[in-house]
Amino acid sequence: MSIDLTPLNLRELNTLIRTAQERHKALTSRPPAEKVRRKLIADAKRAGYTIDEVFGLDADQAQPKTKASRRRKGPKVKPKxxxxxxxxxxxxxxxxxxxxxxxxxxxxxxxxxxLIPGVAKLTPKEKVLTGKRKLFKQG
Structure with a gap:
């Protein structure tokens, strides 16, 4: 992986170095995932649970769900x-x-x-006001 650093000035390079060092420190200071996994399984067993009961059956595959865009459903409309x-x-x-x-x-x-008689009426088209000028009296 190569990153082009030529467009960065001294201040931006120092910020990048500082951020990279903080990230490196955070990654190296935490225990390995396998060790944490074994500790969680042992803690669950000590409390009388299985890991599946604590995290659900698909704990490995569970991911936070993103909010789906909700489309507002309108009322059912009668045919015209x-x-x-x-x-x-x-x-x-x-x-x-x-x-x-x-x-x-x-x-x-x-x-x-x-048109269905008795049910439907013609809907008049609304006037489009886009592009029309209005005059206002000043004073």
């Missing part, structure tokens, strides 16, 4: 559009448009033709 030819083809109006509706639109239909 339905195919009159196949009643199982529905769409809530969220996400990517389904293939059955996209193919109908290619043949000249409008999505409003497939």
């Amino acid at each position: 559009y339905r195919d009159p030819e196949n009643r199982w083809n529905t769409w809530t109006g969220r996400g990517k448009m389904p293939l059955w509706l996209a193919s109908k639109m290619r043949f000249g239909h409008n999505p409003t033709d497939f």
Whole structure:
């Protein structure tokens, strides 16, 4: 392993040396892992436990779990559009448009033709305010 030290100045080199010496001291002063393992097994046996009872069955493989990003689940949404030819083809109006509706639109239909009566209303598109200037009176 080679580390390029040429871009470091004297202060940075001294800091690196000091940090490396502290790490070396910490690694050499601690007892070997096998010795610690034997001591833990003996202490557990003296207390009347097995090492598996103390640390669990997979103590060697247990690692701290990272927090998984949690995605908030929203409420279930009722379908807004339905195919009159196949009643199982529905769409809530969220996400990517389904293939059955996209193919109908290619043949000249409008999505409003497939709205479920009594359940769905057209949602007006919100006005985008990005890039529009507002004037404020000063005074």
